[in-house]
Amino acid sequence: MKLSILSLSAVAALAVIMTPVLALPTAVVPSAVVSFDQHRVVRIQIENEQELATLSAHDDTLQLDYFTHHKIIGGHVDVRIPPQSFSKFQGLNLKYSTLIENLQSVLNEEKAQDQEYQKTFSAQLNENKRRNGGKTVHASGIEGADVYAAAPAWFSGYHTYADHQNWLATQIANNPDKASAFSAGKTYQNRDQAGIKIGSGPNNVVFHGTQHAREWISTMVVEYIIDQLLTGSDSRVAGYLTKYTFHIIPIMNPDGFVVTQTSNRMHRKNAQSNGGCLGTDTNRNWGFKWNQGGSSTNPCADDYMGPSAFSSPEATNIGNYLKNTPNVVSYIDFHSYSQLWMVPYGYTGTRPGTYAYMSGLAVKAAAALKAVHGTRFTTGDIYNTIYQASGNSADYAYSVGVKAPFAVELRDTGNYGFSLPANQIIPSGEETWAAFSAVLDNIQV
Ligand SMILES: [Zn+2]
Structure with a gap:
C-alpha cells in the first residue's frame, strides 16, 4: 500500500501559512476556528445520589463537555462549561474547584509553544536537506523520507496530520527488514487508518492512539513505542520482534x-x-x-x-x-x-x-x-x-x-x-x- 505523502516543500509552506495565525491574539482567531474564550474546566465532586442526578439532568441543557468520566458517587469529573452556562451551573450548588479558568489561554499557550517548536523542526529538516545535496527523495522513492528520519526533534513537539503520515512512511521505508505498511480501512472521509507492522513473531499485538481526536499525546506515545521497536537501545527488543508481530x-x-x-x-x-x-x-x-x-x-x-x-x-x-x-x-x-x-x-x-x-x-x-x-x-x-x-x-x-x-x-x-x-x-x-x-x-x- 502506498501512502500519500506531503512533500517537504508543502510542509514548509504549511508552516509559513500557519505562522501569522499563531501570532494572532484570541480576539482575532479566524471565525472558522472554534474559540474557547472564557470556557472553564472545573472538577466536580460527586458525594451523593442527589448530586449525581442533578449533574446528569443538566448534561445537555448546560452543554457540558466531560473531559473525564469518573461519574460515580465518591468520584469526580472534569467538565468544560461554556460561559453562557456558568451561572446556571453555579445555581446547581455542586461542589467544584476550577482547574482551568480560561481554556482559550491554555490553547493559546499550546499554539505559541508549537510555533517556537516548528521553527526548530523546520530548521532541522532544512539542514538535513542541505546535507543531502538539496534532495528530499529517499532511495525508496518516498518524498522527504531521509530528512524526517534524521530529525531528532520529532518527540519534542506535536505535529500536523500530514507530518505524521510522512513520519510513518519514513519509518517503514527505512526499516524494510523489520517493518511494513498496512491500512485497517478507510474512514468516513476516506482517509486511511494507516499502520505499521513490526516484527515476525506468531503472537499478534494490536494497538493505536487517538481514537478520541483531541487526545494528541496518545499518538505521540504510540510513535515513541514504534521508535523504540525500530531503533531503541532496549536489549529486550530483538526478542520481542521474534515473539510478537506488532500492528x-x-x-x-x-x-x-x-x-x-x-x-x-x-x-x-x-x-x-x-x-x-x-x-x-x-x-x-x-x-x-x-x-x-x-x-x-x-x-x-x-x-x-x-x-x-x-x-x-x-x-x-x-x-x-x-x-x-x-x-x-x-x-x-x-x-x-x-x-x-x-x-x-x-x-x-x-x-x-x-x-x-x-x-x-x-x-x-x-x-x-x-x-x-x-x-x-x-x-x-x-x-x-x-x-x-x-x-x-x-x-x-x-x-x-x-x-x-x-x-x-x-x-x-x-x-x-x-x-x-x-x-x-x-x-x-x-x-x-x-x-x-x-x-x-x-x-x-
Ligand atoms: Zn479517550
Missing part, C-alpha cells in the same frame, strides 16, 4: 484528528454528520453490548453512541481487523487523560472470567511505569475504575478472543488535560514504554 496505528481517528487541527481543538468524536452535530463517539460504537449504558443517544453529546452498533467505519474497521487477525494476545487503546491502565469490562461491573490475569498484567504495567518517573497510574476494570461505558473497544476486543485488552489513559491528571505540554512527550513515552514492555514480558502465549 500499530498511530492515529485511529484521522478525520477527527484533522478537525482538532483545523477548526475545533476540543473535538473528541469522528467526523460523521449526525443530526446537525459533528461526529459519533467511536468508543461507544463498538459492536459488543452497544447501548447498554454509559453512552448518549443525543447526536450533539460527546459520548454519542451512533445510530447503530458499528455505524462508524473507524470502529468497524479495527473491530474487523481484531476479529480477522489470529492469535491477538494483546490490544491496547491509548487515550488521555487520567493516568489509568484499565481492563474489561466497561459495560458491566461483573468481572470477566480472566479478570485476574488481565488486571495482574495491568498492575505490572503500572509498577514498571511508576519506576521511570514516579508517575502513578491506577489499575482496574473500566466500569469500576471510571464509569459505565458500553460499546467500548476493550470490551469488544475481549469478546472476540483477545486475551489481554487494555484501555489506557495517559498523562496528566487535569492540570493541562488534553493540552499536555510538549516537554512531557518524551517522559510519557519513556514511562509508557516501560509499562508496555512489562506487559510483553509477562503475557502468556
